[in-house]
Amino acid sequence: MAIQIFNTLGRKKEAFVPLTPGRVYMYVCGPTVYSHPHLGHAKSYISFDAIVRYFRYRGFRVKYVQNITDVGHLTDDADSGEDKIIKKAREEKLDPMEVAQYYTWSYFDDMDALGVLRPNISPHATGHIIEQIELIKTLLKKGYAYEVGGSVYFDITRFPEYGKLSGRKLEELEAGARIEVNPDKRNPFDFALWKHADPAHLMKWPSPWGLGYPGWHIECSAMSMKYLGETFDIHGGGLDNVFPHHECEIAQSEAATGRPFVRYWMHNNLVTVNGVKMSKSLGNFITIKEALQKYSPNTIRYFVLSSHYRSPLDFSDQALNGAQRGLERLVTMVRRIRKALSQAGENTKVDPPFEVEAYRKRFEAVMDDDFNTPQAIAVLFELVKRTQDLLGEGKASRAFLEGVDALITDIGQHVLGLLPQDLSKPDSASLLPVVEKLIQITVDVRSELRKQKLWPLSDKIRQELASLGIVIKDRPDGSTEWEHNF
Numbered sequence: 001m002a003i004q005i006f007n008t009l010g011r012k013k014e015a016f017v018p019l020t021p022g023r024v025y026m027y028v029c030g031p032t033v034y035s036h037p038h039l040g041h042a043k044s045y046i047s048f049d050a051i052v053r054y055f056r057y058r059g060f061r062v063k064y065v066q067n068i069t070d071v072g073h074l075t076d077d078a079d080s081g082e083d084k085i086i087k088k089a090r091e092e093k094l095d096p097m098e099v100a101q102y103y104t105w106s107y108f109d110d111m112d113a114l115g116v117l118r119p120n121i122s123p124h125a126t127g128h129i130i131e132q133i134e135l136i137k138t139l140l141k142k143g144y145a146y147e148v149g150g151s152v153y154f155d156i157t158r159f160p161e162y163g164k165l166s167g168r169k170l171e172e173l174e175a176g177a178r179i180e181v182n183p184d185k186r187n188p189f190d191f192a193l194w195k196h197a198d199p200a201h202l203m204k205w206p207s208p209w210g211l212g213y214p215g216w217h218i219e220c221s222a223m224s225m226k227y228l229g230e231t232f233d234i235h236g237g238g239l240d241n242v243f244p245h246h247e248c249e250i251a252q253s254e255a256a257t258g259r260p261f262v263r264y265w266m267h268n269n270l271v272t273v274n275g276v277k278m279s280k281s282l283g284n285f286i287t288i289k290e291a292l293q294k295y296s297p298n299t300i301r302y303f304v305l306s307s308h309y310r311s312p313l314d315f316s317d318q319a320l321n322g323a324q325r326g327l328e329r330l331v332t333m334v335r336r337i338r339k340a341l342s343q344a345g346e347n348t349k350v351d352p353p354f355e356v357e358a359y360r361k362r363f364e365a366v367m368d369d370d371f372n373t374p375q376a377i378a379v380l381f382e383l384v385k386r387t388q389d390l391l392g393e394g395k396a397s398r399a400f401l402e403g404v405d406a407l408i409t410d411i412g413q414h415v416l417g418l419l420p421q422d423l424s425k426p427d428s429a430s431l432l433p434v435v436e437k438l439i440q441i442t443v444d445v446r447s448e449l450r451k452q453k454l455w456p457l458s459d460k461i462r463q464e465l466a467s468l469g470i471v472i473k474d475r476p477d478g479s480t481e482w483e484h485n486f
Contacts, residue, residue, distance in 0.1 A: 025232040269313070308371075
């Protein structure tokens with residue numbers, strides 16, 4: 001059975017047929033590097049990581065391109081406002097490229113920590129200015145773009161199919177327009193391909209139209225087509241990128257080449273907080289670095305993959321604590337199976353109580369159905385629990401356990417990335433809640449000692465905790481607080 005992908009372009013599941021047999025050419029919009037990534041980014045890139053891993057598991061050779069936006073993404077996500085990186089650079093009194101470089105490293109550090117595989121190619125927008133200028137020149141030559149005062153805009157009235165991805169029609173956009181009119185544009189929804197830069201602008205390049213910088217949308221078209229071709233298999237990104245970003249990519253790319261741009265459009269849903277999109281602009285976000293101080297990387301992966309990539313994911317500490325408990329149950333059972341395997345005799349002869357391959361087929365069936373990772377986790381849990389139950393009954397031969405272990409490795413480690421290579425060591429991040437609970441118990445005991453005026457013993461506890469980096473703060477009202485620096 002072919003892999004079925006929900007194609008945003010057709011708004012339905014379609015059988016995946018690659019342009020080149022055995023190959024997958026895939027592009028996913030990467031981060032705009034002006035701050036540390038948050039859990040919304042984790043949702044997107046862990047989801048696509050599992051998709052790439054599954055394609056490779058199925059024998060495809062994947063060429064995965066994910067860009068770095070280090071110029072041109074303005075604060076209102078359209079054609080006005082300030083460049084997000086320049087704004088950050090002004091606030092921090094740094095060079096814009098210093099900001100971009102720092103947060104690029106931060107992004108890859110977080111992705112590495114979460115077990116997200118590196119893309120094959122990570123092109124930077126600033127490293128592909130020439131390609132973007134050449135693409136704009138083609139659009140001007142073909143009459144799809146126009147230049148005004150050093151800026152170049154795409155004329156959406158020249159592309160009748162504008163709106164085919166999002167389902168928005170030009171007349172509907174115009175009727176509901178609430179945007180400030182730009183006198184340079186022929187149509188309010190024309191979008192910038194190149195922006196004129198005033199003398200004070202910090203990031204600008206020479207072009208046939210004067211000093212300026214690229215528009216956000218042209219960057220992804222230029223970089224994706226450079227490395228994947230004028231038509232490629234899959235383009236992914238967040239649901240919030242459907243319009244205008246991906247809509248504009250289609251228009252400018254297909255206008256320039258006269259060919260279909262992307263065959264399958266995939267969009268992950270968003271992380272929410274109390275039903276509201278998690279975003280930096282709203283201030284309701286938690287960075288990946290902050291989350292990793294409380295939860296293990298595999299707990300965060302489990303949290304993300306327990307929701308389908310097209311479903312919203314509501315963040316709460318309660319939800320992540322639940323993910324942590326679920327992962328710990330899974331790891332505990334896998335440890336028992338591997339311990340039993342290491343102790344199983346070579347000549348143990350027991351008829352297998354079920355076919356391991358039946359579980360492999362179930363796993364592949366749910367992943368073939370638009371990469372249903374929650375169901376894949378359920379299959380893994382059932383396999384592991386059923387195998388654990390058989391251990392106590394003495395009904396698992398060595399050969400049978402080897403087959404189970406191989407499938408656990410494929411599902412839990414190679415595709416979902418939930419199981420570490422070495423399960424013999426507990427994950428330090430997953431132990432942190434236990435450690436904090438023990439600290440609180442110790443602090444509570446000390447409070448009782450103080451009530452009984454056993455000051456020497458109370459002081460000794462304070463000193464011992466201080467030597468471990470745990471600071472006790474006694475309040476005038478008699479309460480006690482504590483904090484640690486690890």
